[in-house]
Amino acid sequence: MSNAYNRPDQLSSELRERVLLAAKRRGYPGPDPVARSLRTRKAGAVGLLLTEDLSYSFRDPAAMSFLAGLAESCEVAGQGLLLIPAGPGTGSGGADPAAVVHQAAVDGFVVYSVADDDPYLAAVRERHLPIVVCDQPRGISDAALIVIDDSAATGKVTEYLLGLGHRRFGVLAMRLGRERADGPAAAERLRSPHFHVQRERIAGVQDTLAAAGVSPATVIERYDHTVAAGASAAAQALSIDPEITALVCTSDVLALGALDHARQAGIDVPGRLSVTGFDGVEAATRAGLTTVGQPQEEKGRRAGALLMSSARSGVAGIETLDTELVVGTTTGTAPAADPNRRGR
Incomplete structure (x- = not known):
């Protein structure tokens, strides 16, 4: 049965189908992923440390674009994505930042725009796993970095x-x-x-x-x-x-x-x-x-890709992405000075 789940190439497709059908009839869901992670020492997931409350991440358009890019990168690599919010309301119920981060079953962390004094960030560094920082903070020696100027x-x-x-x-x-x-x-x-x-x-x-x-x-x-x-x-x-x-x-x-x-x-x-x-x-x-x-979605994709490469090679890097001034209709020539104008 183990080969049917873990080494399907060792069985003919017909035999594997029969084994999986028999397992299904007996209510067997397959190998325990926790036990598998203990054996392989891989969780198969990326942890995303956010500077905002979790609900904010699904309302803010820039954060949503970044999440979409990172999720796409994780999908390509066959990785899951675990969101770890470190927003202003997090931990108010007594949650210990170190405990939250240390219990996260992940193979590495993407840190998205977090304050340099955030206690969750300190806990992430204590895990000694690959880290990619997006935007901030700068100057973390053990982390790769994705930024703009x-x-x-x-x-x-x-x-x-x-x-x-x-x-x-x-x-x-x-x-x-x-x-x-x-x-x-x-x-x-x-x-x-x-x-x-x-x-x-x-x-x-x-x-x-x-x-x-x-x-x-x-x-x-x-x-x-x-x-x-x-x-x-x-x-x-x-x-x-x-x-x-x-x-x-x-x-x-x-x-x-x-x-x-x-x-x-x-x-x-x-x-x-x-x-x-x-x-x-x-x-x-x-x-x-x-x-x-700025390329928010590309930031997410590059952060995921850089984390995967850091996990393999252990070499941190830095990437600076381009920005573009987009001129719209909300800017124009300054009005002529008027000593009588007050706010209008």
Whole structure:
């Protein structure tokens, strides 16, 4: 019977069919996969460490694209995929991060955009299994890395807006740390956030403005990554500095929220206010958003492929994928200065 399940080439197809039929009649489901993994020392699955709650991963369009790419890579390699959420709500019931990670039956981990101080990340490294980090954190010596140049991407967006005459900027950013914070991001917080991607995207804007002799952008942080959060962040930025003519958002989701606020407040986009995003998700394309397109699905595929190769060779590597400035209808020439204009 063992040959019928584990070495089918040792039996004729007719004999194997008879054996499997007899096993089915007796209610035998086949070899125990747990016992098989103990024997082979292979779990046959990839662990995906997420920085968000599990439900978020199926709502956020960029995360969904990454998941699709990674799942495709796992399918090609005959691997399963185990999701391990490390979001802000995870562990509130007393779950021990080390226990959660150490009990995961996987052959390696893909770490997707996790803070550098996340306790789940520390537990992953304690497993001494192959690791591929996507986006963040950087600088993990025992991990391969899939990245884009976030700073260069937002720098290119900012140069484009400067070329259109904009001189008053706001930045709407995703959270900079694991603790809840909503509002203007002080200089000290901008220097030491634990989310590398946000730090780099903000720096790309500020460095480009400084090089052009333009005042720094007003940076508004939002803990929740939702369209509603983007709308409230846009309202706050324009309240703090009504002369802002360009909002650079570190995600399309926040940018779509900024567009919602502009519609509700009667602000002309792009006549009065230009808005840009980051990611290039389908909803952004439909909205005509000027954004940075990045290959999220390809990131997932490459992360899976790199993990499989690392598992075989034990050699970590780094891959930097390209981004593209996609000009839509939400950006235009800066409005002429008007001393009487207040937010419109």
